[in-house]
Amino acid sequence: MSLLEVNSLTVDYPTSRGTVHAVEDVSFSLEKGETLGLAGESGSGKSTLGLSIIRLVPYPGVIVKGRIKIGETDILKLPEHGMLSIRGRRIAYVFQDPMTSLNPVKRIGAHFVELIRTHEPNTSREEAFQRAKDMLKNLGILPERINDYPHQFSGGMRQRIMIGLAIALNPDLVVADEPTTALDVIVQAKILDLLESLREIYGMALILISHDLSIILERCNKIIVMYAGHMVEYANSTELHKSPKHPYTQGLLQSIPNIELADQKLSAIPGSPPNMLDPPKGCRFWPRCPYAKKKCSSKEPPLIDVGNNHFVRCFLYSEKGANSE
Amino acid sequence: MSNVKAVDDVTFSVNKGEIFTLAGESGCGKTTTGRLIVRLLKPTSGTVYFNGEDITKLEGEKLRLLRRKMQIIFQDPYASLNPRMRLGDAVGHPLEIHGLATGEEKQKLVLDVLDKVGLSPPEQFIDLFPHQLSGGQRQRAALARSIILKPEFIVADEPVSMIDVSLRTTIIDLMLGFRKELGLTYLFITHDLAVAKYISDRIAIMYLGKIIEMGSKERLFLNPMHPYTQALLSAIPVPDPKRRRKMIELKGEVPSAINIPSGCRFHPRCPYKKDECAEKEPRLIEVEKDHYVECSLY
Amino acid sequence: MSKAETKRRILGPLIPRLTSLAKKGPSGWMVIIGTIIVLALVIMTAIGPWVTPHDPTKYHGPIRTPPSLQFPMGTNHLGQDMLSRILCGGSLMLQVSALSVLVCFLIGVPIGLFSSYIGGIFDRTMSLVIDAIYAFPGLVIAIAVAAMLGTGVVNMALSIAVVYIPSYFRIVRSQVLSIKELTYIEAARAAGAKWHTILLRYIFPNVIPSIVVVASINFADAVLTAAGLTFIGLGVTIDIPDWGWDLTSGRALIASGAWWVITFPGLMIILLALGFTLIGDGLSELLNPKLQR
Numbered sequence: 014m015s016l017l018e019v020n021s022l023t024v025d026y027p028t029s030r031g032t033v034h035a036v037e038d039v040s041f042s043l044e045k046g047e048t049l050g051l052a053g054e055s056g057s058g059k060s061t062l063g064l065s066i067i068r069l070v071p072y073p074g075v076i077v078k079g080r081i082k083i084g085e086t087d088i089l090k091l092p093e094h095g096m097l098s099i100r101g102r103r104i105a106y107v108f109q110d111p112m113t114s115l116n117p118v119k120r121i122g123a124h125f126v127e128l129i130r131t132h133e134p135n136t137s138r139e140e141a142f143q144r145a146k147d148m149l150k151n152l153g154i155l156p157e158r159i160n161d162y163p164h165q166f167s168g169g170m171r172q173r174i175m176i177g178l179a180i181a182l183n184p185d186l187v188v189a190d191e192p193t194t195a196l197d198v199i200v201q202a203k204i205l206d207l208l209e210s211l212r213e214i215y216g217m218a219l220i221l222i223s224h225d226l227s228i229i230l231e232r233c234n235k236i237i238v239m240y241a242g243h244m245v246e247y248a249n250s251t252e253l254h255k256s257p258k259h260p261y262t263q264g265l266l267q268s269i270p271n272i273e274l275a276d277q278k279l280s281a282i283p284g285s286p287p288n289m290l291d292p293p294k295g296c297r298f299w300p301r302c303p304y305a306k307k308k309c310s311s312k313e314p315p316l317i318d319v320g321n322n323h324f325v326r327c328f329l330y331s332e333k334g335a336n337s338e
Numbered sequence: 339m340s341n342v343k344a345v346d347d348v349t350f351s352v353n354k355g356e357i358f359t360l361a362g363e364s365g366c367g368k369t370t371t372g373r374l375i376v377r378l379l380k381p382t383s384g385t386v387y388f389n390g391e392d393i394t395k396l397e398g399e400k401l402r403l404l405r406r407k408m409q410i411i412f413q414d415p416y417a418s419l420n421p422r423m424r425l426g427d428a429v430g431h432p433l434e435i436h437g438l439a440t441g442e443e444k445q446k447l448v449l450d451v452l453d454k455v456g457l458s459p460p461e462q463f464i465d466l467f468p469h470q471l472s473g474g475q476r477q478r479a480a481l482a483r484s485i486i487l488k489p490e491f492i493v494a495d496e497p498v499s500m501i502d503v504s505l506r507t508t509i510i511d512l513m514l515g516f517r518k519e520l521g522l523t524y525l526f527i528t529h530d531l532a533v534a535k536y537i538s539d540r541i542a543i544m545y546l547g548k549i550i551e552m553g554s555k556e557r558l559f560l561n562p563m564h565p566y567t568q569a570l571l572s573a574i575p576v577p578d579p580k581r582r583r584k585m586i587e588l589k590g591e592v593p594s595a596i597n598i599p600s601g602c603r604f605h606p607r608c609p610y611k612k613d614e615c616a617e618k619e620p621r622l623i624e625v626e627k628d629h630y631v632e633c634s635l636y
Numbered sequence: 637m638s639k640a641e642t643k644r645r646i647l648g649p650l651i652p653r654l655t656s657l658a659k660k661g662p663s664g665w666m667v668i669i670g671t672i673i674v675l676a677l678v679i680m681t682a683i684g685p686w687v688t689p690h691d692p693t694k695y696h697g698p699i700r701t702p703p704s705l706q707f708p709m710g711t712n713h714l715g716q717d718m719l720s721r722i723l724c725g726g727s728l729m730l731q732v733s734a735l736s737v738l739v740c741f742l743i744g745v746p747i748g749l750f751s752s753y754i755g756g757i758f759d760r761t762m763s764l765v766i767d768a769i770y771a772f773p774g775l776v777i778a779i780a781v782a783a784m785l786g787t788g789v790v791n792m793a794l795s796i797a798v799v800y801i802p803s804y805f806r807i808v809r810s811q812v813l814s815i816k817e818l819t820y821i822e823a824a825r826a827a828g829a830k831w832h833t834i835l836l837r838y839i840f841p842n843v844i845p846s847i848v849v850v851a852s853i854n855f856a857d858a859v860l861t862a863a864g865l866t867f868i869g870l871g872v873t874i875d876i877p878d879w880g881w882d883l884t885s886g887r888a889l890i891a892s893g894a895w896w897v898i899t900f901p902g903l904m905i906i907l908l909a910l911g912f913t914l915i916g917d918g919l920s921e922l923l924n925p926k927l928q929r
Contacts (some may be wrong), residue, residue: 029659029660029661054502054503054504055473055502068365104474109342121413169591170591180346197363197364197529197592198363198530198531198570198573198574199363199531199569199570199573199588200591202574202575202585203571203573203585205575206585224502224503225503225575226503226577227532227574227575227576227577228575230575230576230578230579231575231576231577231578231579231581231582232575233579241489250579251579251580254577254578254580261504264504265503265504266577268503268506268507268535269532269577270505270532270535271532271535271577271578272531272532272535272559272571272574272576273575273576273578273581279507279510279536280507281504281505281506281507281508281511282505283508285472285474285475285502285505286502286504287470305442313610376826378822378826392774401828405826405827405828406828409826409827410823410826412819412823414819417818417819417820418819418820418822418823419820419823420820420824420837420838420840420841420842421820421842422841423837424839425839429831431824431827431837432639432827432828435827435828435829435830435833436828480823483823483827618769625857
């Protein structure tokens with residue numbers, strides 16, 4: 014049984030101007046200790062997908078269909094108070110902006126102690142405090158700083174504290190939503206290394222959400238590429254890098270500069286991401302696709318298994334075989 | 339109360355027709371330098387020469403004439419266009435300001451430049467407001483606005499960092515295309531060294547207000563000399579799951595500009611630090627042809 | 637143009653605008669209802685003189701008659717028909733408040749724009765002066781100025797204007813201070829635009845939404861202040877029907893049980909002020925959270 018199983022997840026945002034299908038029919042699974050990367054650009058639905066795993070999709074978003082199971086527990090069937098034992102304990106979430114995620118009038122130690130004692134009420138204050146100090150050490154922060162306030166830390170350190178808070182209760186799964194976007198590249202690398210080492214120590218699974226495909230390719234075992242709410246490709250990272258099948262994935266890979274290559278020829282994907290209030294009919298990528306055919310603008314391609322645990326949503330492919338047409 | 343030196347004794351030159359990149363992490367002073375050059379900020383001291391002329395102290399009409407030759411593109415496509423101005427008016431406004439064209443002639447030039455940046459058909463775009471466009475389209479409009487006066491020099495301040503990855507190459511290619519077509523020279527400011535490597539001819543790496551390494555792209559990336567540059571390059575993610583680089587560990591984080599370390603400002607974090615580094619500030623020296631470093635190792 | 641043609645050309649673009657306004661939730665409805673109220677009262681006042689059952693200035697009936705079929709809103713202590721007075725009585729109030737809003741706008745907005753853009757000592761001094769005026773209760777200032785200037789429509793408008801100029805100044809100033817730092821202003825400077833171009837074409841259009849909100853609330857307040865001035869005798873003295881005047885004279889009549897003389901004008905004033913307030917509040921909610929994902 015997988016640690017996390019998501020089946021046919023669909024999330025809609027009803028607005029006064031129409032309904033946005035932010036996430037449509039997404040299915041994947043995650044094992045203990047694995048890292049899954051959710052790659053996509055603005056409007057792809059990756060953040061919404063991450064938030065729906067802990068049922069924190071902001072109003073007016075609604076999860077309209079699907080199943081999310083962590084271990085044996087069906088998350089979507091739990092009452093709201095049932096979620097309280099999931100959030101923070103079994104699934105932790107690291108938000109994008111470390112600047113506003115910490116309470117500015119609470120000391121760092123207090124953040125940890127409150128978290129620990131809320132979920133494990135039998136822990137004494139001294140015990141919780143000690144655990145917080147140990148965590149700071151693992152985060153690379155001097156334990157003496159436990160009584161400092163958030164504003165006394167830099168952005169990078171605050172993000173580490175956020176990660177520490179996420180891991181404090183030893184969850185099974187951590188979802189990190191763009192954990193490094195606001196940070197400089199050296200700090201970014203350190204944070205990602207930290208996530209990696211903490212994962213090894215505590216044995217958690219990680220879902221990394223980012224628009225930076227380089228990070229995802231570097232750090233994740235499995236990758237889902239999202240486009241306009243659809244999962245367009247799902248494969249192991251080595252497989253995806255070696256043989257990207259979806260034209261969008263191919264286009265993305267050809268547009269990111271690789272610092273280790275000399276004289277790279279970069280190409281762009283023409284057009285722009287679709288208006289989610291009125292996405293293209295059929296395959297949502299067809300207006301920008303170099304291989305688009307008539308079928309693509311009228312029918313939505315199904316998710317095809319091309320073997321090797323590699324799935325693509327594109328009419329160019331047929332089940333477990335060579336390219337069609 | 340001490341002064342914060344955002345940019346400290348920075349000297350460099352940009353040759354006609356080249357793309358010179360100022361790279362570094364946030365707070366290094368690259369954005370401030372860019373704004374100083376186009377005179378959006380006033381330097382406390384020092385000079386800026388443009389085409390051999392000292393433009394540092396220009397005012398009034400002379401400054402306005404200068405603005406026709408120097409333009410700037412900003413980072414945030416959502417903030418650099420007036421939300422209450424239609425695209426056609428916004429892009430054509432520089433022509434109006436400098437009295438270069440009005441009415442039908444202006445319209446023609448606007449349509450022409452919008453078409454050039456890929457906002458086609460241009461007639462459809464001139465009446466739109468910024469909020470009706472995507473980030474990538476807005477940045478194209480900003481690019482159009484900057485070239486409509488046919489300037490000689492453009493400062494591009496992180497022009498693609500807030501744009502979706504799949505669209506970045508389009509903007510960059512447009513900029514490269516205009517270099518050829520209009521004979522432009524660029525000062526490119528970025529924190530993304532991978533992009534810098536793709537687009538630049540020469541690069542300068544900045545740290546805490548100073549240029550610590552500078553040179554041609556090939557020399558700098560092939561043979562990074564300053565410990566900071568080496569660490570920076572080692573930290574850049576590579577889109578390849580098989581390549582696991584070893585990142586060079588740097589102690590601590592970038593100090594605040596209010597508390598600049600003594601001597602070489604990088605010394606508290608430097609893996610090769612010597613005693614003299616805390617006392618003496620090293621000077622920029624040319625270690626090999628067109629490759630300068632500011633470090634006591636050399 | 638035929639009637640049907642006119643209807644279509646005016647209502648054509650209006651209907652979709654109204655429906656989209658209504659869809660925006662309670663604030664959209666506030667704007668719609670407020671506008672309907674104000675328009676209704678304006679139209680009523682405009683056509684009033686032609687539809688009154690009796691001449692509002694003549695003495696028709698017995699004094700202090702309660703509402704009846706002949707005089708649906710009763711008569712006042714002079715025997716004038718209250719209904720006719722109500723139908724025509726809004727004109728003074730509307731004129732005074734409209735004029736005062738206009739004056740406020742023409743003075744307060746330019747000063748606000750200029751002062752905050754220039755900054756420095758000028759701005760600091762200006763703000764101090766304006767804040768000093770702002771600190772006084774509105775009615776007190778209006779009374780003081782009206783006492784100095786005397787009666788009459790224009791003087792009333794000016795007295796009220798003095799009270800509200802600070803509001804315009806402050807709103808404009810706070811908007812300009814934040815807009816001034818935005819990137820598109822920098823872009824305009826980098827393109828070589830002169831300061832007046834930047835103020836007029838870049839800053840001002842972005843400040844207008846907040847000014848409209850202030851103006852609506854200003855209207856509401858002006859109506860009430862005008863009523864107040866008339867109440868204490870600093871209003872107009874010419875013998876035209878006026879809700880404010882009826883309010884004043886009605887006060888004395890309550891003791892004798894003639895409740896209708898003060899009630900109906902009072903209701904009208906409240907209604908007018910309510911209309912403007914609804915518009916202002918609704919607009920401020922609609923225009924403020926402009927962050928739409």
